Amino acid sequence: MQSFQHGYRSLGLLLAINADRLFFGAVIFAALYFGAFLGTL
Numbered sequence: 001m002q003s004f005q006h007g008y009r010s011l012g013l014l015l016a017i018n019a020d021r022l023f024f025g026a027v028i029f030a031a032l033y034f035g036a037f038l039g040t041l
Contacts, residue, residue, distance in 0.1 A: 015022075
């Protein structure tokens, strides 16, 4: 159980560190999708 708690804590730390990278990727994807949508009009 203790190793599960340590693993969960380290996973949370990785997500906290890389949250800006995930957000940046999501924004790039949304911008490309929106640009493609506007291009089809």
